Every structure is written in C-alpha cells, then in structure tokens.
Amino acid sequence: MPRPSLRLHFIVTGLLTLCVALAPALRAQRTPVEAERGMVTSAHELASLAGLEMLQRGGNAVDAAVATGLALTVVYPFAGNIGGGGFMLIRLADGRSIAIDYRETAPSAASRDMYVGPDGNVLTGPNSSTVGWRASGIPGSVAGFALALQKYGSGKVTWADVCEPSRRLATDGHVVSQTTAAGLRTYAKLLGQFEESKKIYLKGGAFLQTGDLWKQPDLGATFTRLQKNGPQEFYEGETARLIVDAMKKNGGTITLDDLKNYKVAERVPLRGAYRGYEILTMPPPSSGGIALLQMFAMLEPHNVSALGAQSAAKYHLFTEVMRRAFCDRAEYLGDPDFVTVPTAQLLDREYLKKRMADFSATQATPSDKIVAGLGPVKLTGTATPRTHLYSESTETTHFSVVDAAGNAVSNTYTLNGAYGSGVTIPGTGILMNNEMDDFTAKVGVKNMFGLLQGPANAIVPGKRPLSSMTPTIVLKDQQLFLVTGSPGGPTIINTVLQIISNVIDFNQSATQAVESPRIHHQWMPDQLSYERNGLSTDTATVLKSLGHSFKERASYEGAYQGDGETIMVDPKTKLRLGAADPRKGDSKAVGH
Numbered sequence: 001m002p003r004p005s006l007r008l009h010f011i012v013t014g015l016l017t018l019c020v021a022l023a024p025a026l027r028a029q030r031t032p033v034e035a036e037r038g039m040v041t042s043a044h045e046l047a048s049l050a051g052l053e054m055l056q057r058g059g060n061a062v063d064a065a066v067a068t069g070l071a072l073t074v075v076y077p078f079a080g081n082i083g084g085g086g087f088m089l090i091r092l093a094d095g096r097s098i099a100i101d102y103r104e105t106a107p108s109a110a111s112r113d114m115y116v117g118p119d120g121n122v123l124t125g126p127n128s129s130t131v132g133w134r135a136s137g138i139p140g141s142v143a144g145f146a147l148a149l150q151k152y153g154s155g156k157v158t159w160a161d162v163c164e165p166s167r168r169l170a171t172d173g174h175v176v177s178q179t180t181a182a183g184l185r186t187y188a189k190l191l192g193q194f195e196e197s198k199k200i201y202l203k204g205g206a207f208l209q210t211g212d213l214w215k216q217p218d219l220g221a222t223f224t225r226l227q228k229n230g231p232q233e234f235y236e237g238e239t240a241r242l243i244v245d246a247m248k249k250n251g252g253t254i255t256l257d258d259l260k261n262y263k264v265a266e267r268v269p270l271r272g273a274y275r276g277y278e279i280l281t282m283p284p285p286s287s288g289g290i291a292l293l294q295m296f297a298m299l300e301p302h303n304v305s306a307l308g309a310q311s312a313a314k315y316h317l318f319t320e321v322m323r324r325a326f327c328d329r330a331e332y333l334g335d336p337d338f339v340t341v342p343t344a345q346l347l348d349r350e351y352l353k354k355r356m357a358d359f360s361a362t363q364a365t366p367s368d369k370i371v372a373g374l375g376p377v378k379l380t381g382t383a384t385p386r387t388h389l390y391s392e393s394t395e396t397t398h399f400s401v402v403d404a405a406g407n408a409v410s411n412t413y414t415l416n417g418a419y420g421s422g423v424t425i426p427g428t429g430i431l432m433n434n435e436m437d438d439f440t441a442k443v444g445v446k447n448m449f450g451l452l453q454g455p456a457n458a459i460v461p462g463k464r465p466l467s468s469m470t471p472t473i474v475l476k477d478q479q480l481f482l483v484t485g486s487p488g489g490p491t492i493i494n495t496v497l498q499i500i501s502n503v504i505d506f507n508q509s510a511t512q513a514v515e516s517p518r519i520h521h522q523w524m525p526d527q528l529s530y531e532r533n534g535l536s537t538d539t540a541t542v543l544k545s546l547g548h549s550f551k552e553r554a555s556y557e558g559a560y561q562g563d564g565e566t567i568m569v570d571p572k573t574k575l576r577l578g579a580a581d582p583r584k585g586d587s588k589a590v591g592h
Contacts, residue, residue, distance in 0.1 A: 032510040032568065032577035035591025039576035040064055041565040042399035045588035046174055047071040047080065048580075050165035051401055052590045059157035061401040062090060065409035066145040066153070067162040068399050073141075074169040074219060076586070077201065077431050078183050078418050079397035079487065082222075082234065084433040085140030086396075086413025087282050089269060089471040090152055091480065093406040097280050097473070098152065101265040102144020102413075103464040104137030104435040107253040108261075110459050114253075115436075126193060129437040133252035135421040137435035137465075138262045139234075141413060146231035147264045148409075160227040167227060170429065171220030173213040179585030181210045187419050196424040197431070219429025235259040242427045250423075265337075272347065274300060275504055278475040281496075284341045287333040288470025288493045291325040295497050297352040298324065304505040310517060312542035315535075316364070318501075319521045319528050319548065322494055323370055324355050326523035331372035335464045345374055364547035367526035395419075396469065396487030400567045402480065402576050408567075410471035412485045412492070438465030468492045474500060480569050482510075486562035486581075491520045495562035503568065510568040510579035518561040527551055532559035563587065 033039070038061070040051035051068035055061075065088065072080025085104040091097045115122055115129045126132035149159060184191070184201055191197040198204060200216060208214055225233050233239055240259045247254045272279045272293035279296065281289035298321045307314040332342055345351060355373050358365060396414035414433070415421075421434035439459040470492050474482035482503060486495040495518055502513035517534030521527070528543070528550035535543075535550070543550060553559050560583040567589070568577040578589025 030511050030515075030582075032579050033589040033591055035576045035578065036574075037404035037576070037592050038064070038402060039567050039578040039589060039591040040068055040399070040401050041567060041578045041580045041589035042068050042072065042076075042587065043079070043397045043563055043565065043584045044072060044076045044177075044586045045590070046075045046169060047399070048588045048590045050169075051399075052592060053165055054157050054162060055403055056592055057157060057161070058154065059161075059403075060152075060154040060405065061403040061407040061409045062148050062152045063154055063157040063162060064403065065399065065401045065411050066149050067165055068401065069141065069145055069411060069413065070163060070166040070223070071169060072397060072399070074166050074216060075174055075180075076397060078180075079395050079413075079415055081139070081413065081415045081420070081431065081433065082141045083136070083139050083420060083425075083430045084413060084415040084435065085137070085144065086411065087286060087467070087469050087471055088144060088148055088413075089280065089282060089410045089473055089485075090148065091280055091408045091473045091475075092152065093480075095478070097269045099267040099269045099282055100144055100148055101267050101285065101464070102140035102147075103285060103467060104140055104433055105262065106137055106436065106439065106459055106461050106463050106465075107258045108255065108461045109253040110436070110461050112458050112460070114459060127251070129439070130417065130434050131190065131193070131422055133247060133250040133421070133423055135434035135436050136252070136254060136423070136432045137438075138254060138258050139433065140262060140264060142226070142231050142234040143262055143264045144413075147266075159230060163223050163227045167220055167223035170216040170223060173215035176208045176210055176212045176214045177586050178210045181208055181212075183418070184208055190417075190422040191419055194423050196426045197419075197422055200424055200429060201419070201431075216429050218427055222428045222430060235262060239428055239430075243425050243430070246425050270343070270347075272296060274500070276476070277481065277504055278478075279472060279500070280475070281472040282470055283336075283343070284333060284466075285335040285337075285464045286467045286469050287329045288468050288496070289472075290333065290341075290343060290346055291329050291493045292470055292472065292497055293347055294325040294328065294352055294355075295321045295493075296500075297347070297349055298356050299501070301353070301356075304501065305507075309502065309506045309508070310536075310539065312539045312546070313361070315519055315528075315539065315543060316361070316546055316548070317359075318494075318498070318519065320359050320365060321356070322497075322521040323365065323367055323523050324373070325493075326490070326521070327367070327370045328355075328372055328374070330523065332374065334466055338460065338463055342374060362546065366547075367523050370523065396489070396492070398471065398485040398487055398563060398565050400483040400485065400565050402483055402567045402569065406480050406569075408473055408480050408483045410473050410483050410485045412469040412471045412487065414469070414487070435465060438467070439463075470496045472496050472500070474503075476571060479571070481571065482566065482568050484564055484566040486564045488562040490522045491518075491561050494518070494520045494522075495564055499564045499566060510566055510577045514564045514566050514579040514581050520561060529553050529561075531561050565589075
C-alpha cells in the first residue's frame with residue numbers, strides 16, 4: 001500500500017489531470033482587428049485614431065505613438081498625461097532597439113522625510129505624497145515624447161503635427177463616453193478638492209454626462225503653445241511659468257530650475273529568450289523586465305502547454321514562479337543611478353534553475369520560506385537595504401503601435417494614482433502626477449496602496465522611483481511578432497507574462513491571449529488573487545488542497561487585472577492583428 005505522502009501525490013495528480021481535461025477550450029469573443037500596414041491600440045478610440053492619423057500621413061510607429069500619448073492626455077485623464085511620465089520601448093525595422101526612460105524625478109527641494117509630520121507620522125490629506133501640490137515629481141512625458149520623435153521618428157511628421165490631434169480634441173471638444181463620465185464621478189472627492197480640477201473635470205459640481213461635448217480650452221491653448229514653440233516650452237516657456245507660479249502660490253515644490261534640468265534617459269533594453277522567441281523588455285528603474293525574464297527562464301523547463309491554459313496545474317506552477325521572482329525583486333531592484341542592480345546574476349540561467357530547485361508540483365511553498373536567491377544585498381555608495389520596494393499604482397495606461405515597415409513601439413506611462421494628485425495647473429489644463437508616493441515616505445509604513453516601503457526607495461532629489469511598468473516586444477527569427485504591455489502596478493509584470501505565454505504556449509490568438517483570465521502573486525502578501533469569475537470552483541478546490549491562499553479581486557481595486565493593449569504580426573500573412581483589452585470600456589484597436 002502506498003505511503004500517505006504518495007497517496008496524496010496520486011490524489012492531487014488525478015485532480016490536476018481532471019482539471020486539465022475539464023478546462024474549456026478558450027474561444028475569444030472577438031476576432032483581432034486586421035490591417036495590412038499599421039495598427040494602433042490604446043485605452044481610448046480617439047487616441048488610437050490620433051496615432052493612426054500619423055501613420056496615414058506617412059509617419060512611422062514612433063510618430064504615431066507620440067500622437068497617441070499626447071491625445072490620451074485629453075480623452076483619458078484617468079492616466080493619460082503630459083503631467084506625468086513613463087517608459088517607451090522602441091524596436092526599429094533595421095533591428096535597433098531603444099528604451100526611453102522618461103520617468104518623473106524628485107524635485108530639488110525634496111527630502112527624505114518631507115512627508116513625515118512633527119508627530120512622526122506620515123502626513124495625509126492635501127500636503128501628503130498622494131494628494132495636492134507637494135505630491136508631484138517633475139513630469140517627463142513631453143521630454144520623452146520629444147526625444148523619441150526627434151531621434152527615431154520618420155522625419156515626415158513634425159512636432160506640431162503630432163500635437164494637432166490633441167489640440168483639436170481639447171479646443172473643439174470630444175464626446176464624453178460612459179466610461180469617462182463614470183470615472184469622473186468615482187473620483188469626484190479627489191478632484192473636488194481643487195477649484196481648477198472641479199471646474200474642468202466635474203463641470204463645477206454639475207458633472208459631465210455621457211454624450212456631452214467636452215471642451216478644454218486651457219489644455220487646447222497649452223497644445224497650441226507646444227505646437228508653436230516646441231516641446232521645450234513645457235520646461236522653459238509660458239507653460240513652465242504657469243506651473244511654477246501655481247506651485248509657489250500653493251506651497252508646491254517644483255521650481256523652474258527643476259523643469260529646465262529634467263533629463264530623459266536612454267537605456268539598453270533587456271533581452272531574453274523563451275522557447276525560441278526573443279523578448280525585449282524594460283531595464284531598471286523598471287523592476288518589470290528583470291522579473292519577467294526570470295519567470296520565463298523558470299518556466300521553460302516545464303511543459304506548460306500540456307498543463308492546460310486554465311488548469312490548477314498551470315496556475316500552481318505560475319504562482320510558484322511569480323513568488324520567487326517577486327522575492328528577488330523586493331531585495332535587489334532600484335534606480336540604477338542610485339543603487340547597484342545585479343542584473344546579469346539575476347538573469348543567469350543556472351541561478352534561476354537553482355531558484356526552482358525546491359519547487360513541488362504537489363505543494364505550495366509558503367512565501368516566508370522563500371528568501372532572496374543571491375543572499376543579502378551588497379550595498380554601494382549611499383544605498384541602504386531594500387525591503388518591499390513600492391511601484392506605481394494600478395491607474396496607469398499602455399498603448400502599442402506597429403507600422404508598415406515593421407517599426408514597433410510599446411509604451412506605458414502614468415500619473416500614478418487615478419487623476420494623479422488631483423491638482424490641475426490653472427491656465428494650462430494640465431493634471432499633475434502624485435508620483436512622489438512611489439518613494440518611501442517613512443520606512444516601515446504602508447503607502448496609499450497598502451504596500452510596505454523600504455529605505456532604498458527613499459526620496460532623493462533627482463531620483464526616479466522604482467516601477468513595475470513592463471513595455472515588451474517579442475521577436476521570432478529576428479522578425480517582429482508581438483507588442484504588449486499593461487497598467488496595474490505590480491500586476492503589470494504578471495499580466496505581460498500571461499499574455500505572452502498564452503500566445504507561445506497555448507497558440508492563442510491575440511484576442512484570446514488578452515481576454516483570458518489572469519492571476520497574480522507577488523510573494524508578499526502570500527495570497528493568489530484572481531479576476532472576478534476567473535477561477536472555477538473545482539480549480540480553486542485543487543489549489544486550496546495544494547496549500548494556496550487566494551482571493552477574488554475586489555471591486556475597489558478593479559475586479560479585473562490590467563489592460564493588455566496588444567498587437568501580433570502574423571508570421572505568414574504579415575497582417576497586423578490588434579487586440580484592444582475589453583477590461584477598459586473605451587479601448588480600441590485601429591489599423592489601415
């Protein structure tokens with residue numbers, strides 16, 4: 001008679017096999033949008049159309065991406081911005097790849113304890129790192145888009161051209177969607193604290209209604225200035241003066257020198273491989289790229305496709321891989337300009353093989369038993385130990401672009417929280433970020449999103465906060481295959497992982513890969529989260545028997561995970577196949 005441990009193994013193995021057999025074949029509700037030449041997909045149709053307009057004028061993917069990003073400022077203020085920052089990953093048809101880091105930086109007046117009150121507690125309310133005039137980092141979006149256009153645009157489209165759709169949408173107005181109207185009502189408490197925001201976004205308290213024509217004349221005037229005087233106008237011209245004057249008047253920290261001195265950083269993309277595909281992704285200060293490549297390396301020895309796309313066996317394996325990568329992320333990742341990140345060691349295949357040495361197919365590993373694989377971090381300079389480093393909130397946005405030549409852009413950017421700090425700069429229509437909450441306000445104290453923060457992410461003037469944004473491009477035989485990314489804070493990394501795996505391991509179409517249910521585990525807390533209705537009862541029963549603790553995502557945090565705006569290039573037909581994520585009500589893929 002088998003020993004008890006073996007009997008358990010046979011029972012669990014049987015249950016896992018049954019779940020694989022019962023897992024329904026995925027059927028996408030929609031087919032991808034097909035186009036022969038170019039494709040843009042984003043969280044709002046009008047922004048996607050702004051990008052398409054550039055492609056139709058002879059511009060390339062970079063031109064289209066800049067127009068899309070600027071237009072989202074007008075039509076998707078939830079996260080679209082020129083008052084925030086982010087990352088752009090570019091892969092050119094000639095084989096070059098570039099990572100543009102236009103993340104916000106801490107102002108020169110910022111200090112380690114600027115959000116700690118006299119009583120030693122972290123400040124809340126309008127003077128905090130989350131709300132109001134002191135919450136903003138130096139915006140990088142305009143500078144980042146300008147650099148991308150100047151160095152990697154087609155040359156057929158000017159800066160004034162890419163600004164025009166945004167100027168038009170703001171000045172002439174656009175129709176308010178149901179999604180936008182609902183979002184503004186949801187965040188009325190934040191926006192209502194600031195007179196300018198209340199006037200613009202809440203119609204003075206009367207609220208914008210679905211179907212209203214929404215005009216934003218101040219924002220239109222800002223884009224007119226940017227068109228006429230160029231992108232540096234934001235950092236040195238009238239727009240800069242308006243920002244600085246408002247900051248001075250209201251106790252903010254951003255100065256004219258801060259704006260003038262902001263610099264975009266060009267970085268070398270990380271490269272990895274998975275089952276014959278090459279993966280290009282974002283390096284630090286994004287934590288996403290390293291964690292993503294680690295997880296793919298840990299998955300590769302396993303026959304993932306045989307497990308079933310929604311089986312307990314697959315979810316168990318993916319959870320264990322996520323658990324280990326996120327543990328390393330918490331210990332070793334930070335801004336590379338301020339701390340040493342052991343990138344090569346973390347991506348070493350032998351190291352990652354050892355990382356999974358204690359993996360069990362029949363038992364979950366408690367997170368408190370998982371320790372950072374390279375041992376305690378070795379510090380350099382003024383760095384201090386890392387603990388539970390924070391990344392931006394879930395209120396971010398992603399868009400993807402591919403042109404006729406095969407140039408591709410994957411871009412993720414953010415205001416941090418929804419509608420950022422809630423502050424709109426009078427006379428500009430610019431909604432500002434609350435990116436300073438991405439830093440550690442006080443070591444050992446949770447921030448607004450409930451995450452414990454560590455000293456390596458402490459506030460330092462000029463420093464960029466750690467991020468989870470993971471814009472990613474996948475190649476096959478050196479040819480463009482997939483462009484993807486997502487918002488979602490720490491869930492970004494796992495959303496991108498699952499979209500790519502859905503395509504490579506399960507041969508799913510672009511829409512199937514995007515629409516499939518998603519899970520998330522980030523080491524701490526030791527909890528597997530899943531989307532509403534995304535985990536069957538029998539699968540949950542098996543996972544529980546393996547020792548997993550899990551929860552359905554609550555409505556307050558978004559019942560669904562991410563927004564994976566994705567484009568696939570069919571290797572045979574070369575058609576661009578766009579998949580807008582239905583998790584966002586206004587998302588749209590458009591092509592020509």
